Amino acid sequence: MKYIRFGIYILLAFFLIVPFLVFPRIVRVRVVECYNQYGLCSSDFMAKVNLASGKSINDAKKMVAEEFKNTKLIDNYSFRFKLPATLRIDILLKKPKYALLNKNTNEIAVLDNKGTVLEKTDKTNLPYVVTGDNLPNVGEVVESKKTFALELLYSIYYLYQVKSGEIVKDSLELSIPKEGKIIFPLEGERDILLGSMKLILSRAGKFKEIDLRYKNPVIRYE
Structure with a gap:
């Protein structure tokens, strides 16, 4: 009786475990679905994941993982197989924070909080810094001075x-409504610069320009 019970356990283990090992290797993916937190994936992502169609579940996952490995647009992703033959991919995209606008071409680079370019577009509702330089490509990271300017603008926004x-030479220039122009350096202690700006704004009265590039800020009046 003891041996019969042991044999039953072995058979149960076989029928429970083997399908999990064999099923992903032999079943072919016929349909690939792709979603992110905003809805359906873009055509660029669909072009990548559709290459998994016709492959085994294991091979499809490996192929998609390889395609996603070199992109900096994805924060995380997961797979889910749905019978009879659908592989669903859920992507968590990095969130846009601000943007750079090339004033010569009006092209806009949308960036995440680390300064990585997520996409290129011609319009945005994000706070943005204007530059005369060429914009980085998708997946590339902007230089530190531009990131510094973007973080300053984001706080002021x-x-x-x-x-x-706008980045003008080695400074960030912006105008505060009903106040005046503020000029920031493109390096330094951001919190100190913002604190100095708020203190001066509370005391300066009507001014034309506040220049924070110097140790002792310069206030220019009309």
């Missing part, structure tokens, strides 16, 4: 609803 600024 939430403080004063200033949506844009």
Whole structure:
């Protein structure tokens, strides 16, 4: 009786475990679905994942993982197989934070919080910095001075609803409504610069320009 029970356990284990090992190797994917947190994946992503159609589940997952390995647009992703032959891929895209606008071409690079270019477009609702330089390609990271300018603008956007600024030589220039122009350096302690700006704005009265590039900020009046 003991041996019969043991044999039953072995058979149960066989029928429970073997399908999980064999099934992904022999079943072919016929349909590939791709979604991100905003809905259906873009045509670029669909072109990548559709290459998995016709492959075994294991090979399809490996192929998609290889395609996604070199993109910096994805924060995370997962697979789910649906009978009879559908592989669903759920992607968590990195979130856009701000943008760079090339004033010569009006092309816009949308970036995440690390300065990585997520996409190129011709319009955006994000706060943006204007530059005369060529924009990085999708997946590339902007240089540190531009990231510094973007972070400054992002903070000011939430403080004063200033949506844009421009990099002029080695400074960031922007205008605060009903106040005046503010000039920032492209390096330094961001919190100190913002604190100095808020303090000066509370005391300066009507001014033409505040230049924060110097140790002692310069205030120019009309």
